[in-house]
Amino acid sequence: DAMVIQNPRYQVTQFGKPVTLSCSQTLNHNVMYWYQQKSSQAPKLLFHYYDKDFNNEADTPDNFQSRRPNTSFCFLDIRSPGLGDAAMYLCATRPKWTHNEQFFGPGTRLTVL
Amino acid sequence: GDSVTQMEGPVTLSEEAFLTINCTYTATGYPSLFWYVQYPGEGLQLLLKATKADDKGSNKGFEATYRKETTSFHLEKGSVQVSDSAVYFCALSASSNFGNEKLTFGTGTRLTIIP
Numbered sequence: 001d002a003m004v005i006q007n008p009r010y011q012v013t014q015f016g017k018p019v020t021l022s023c024s025q026t027l028n029h030n031v032m033y034w035y036q037q038k039s040s041q042a043p044k045l046l047f048h049y050y051d052k053d054f055n056n057e058a059d060t061p062d063n064f065q066s067r068r069p070n071t072s073f074c075f076l077d078i079r080s081p082g083l084g085d086a087a088m089y090l091c092a093t094r095p096k097w098t099h100n101e102q103f104f105g106p107g108t109r110l111t112v113l
Numbered sequence: 114g115d116s117v118t119q120m121e122g123p124v125t126l127s128e129e130a131f132l133t134i135n136c137t138y139t140a141t142g143y144p145s146l147f148w149y150v151q152y153p154g155e156g157l158q159l160l161l162k163a164t165k166a167d168d169k170g171s172n173k174g175f176e177a178t179y180r181k182e183t184t185s186f187h188l189e190k191g192s193v194q195v196s197d198s199a200v201y202f203c204a205l206s207a208s209s210n211f212g213n214e215k216l217t218f219g220t221g222t223r224l225t226i227i228p
Contacts, residue, residue: 045215100164105156
């Protein structure tokens, strides 16, 4: 089945130790999104790619970076995780030229010790 | 800017009760409207959607009608089940730059159904 896959599902890192979360999709969608979701809150958009064009939200900390080497893969890099970065990280995709829904992966739960 | 106002939770109902979760929105242009559901420890799943005024989205017994005159998209289900326990997010997609839409979410409503 076509889908959005996130690895790992659970990630534990230490304070200040860089970490990378990955997302892959078999949907061949042009647009990919990264969200941060803290407990009992709505997802917060960090950035998105429209094809290769990177779009950063104004309030996304510099500590968060992203890479999209090809259509299928997208990575979220947290350069120096702080305790406040512990959250669920959600990847989503959408085909372009549609006013349509986003397809979400299962998320990666990040714990910072 | 665009915004979604969603009924505060948590909501607790008995099995087979009628469910309404209110959602109103503010947006420029003609947004698409969505309800997403999130089960514990999982990502968001699309529950239903409507892309133009008077459209009714439906899925798994849930319904919502896009009401432009009241800028609302209330979620309803006639008889809830324990398996419906989850967090429900109302969202809209609108953009001044067609093809580059973003989702604006409501705060989410936690629903618990007791047997």
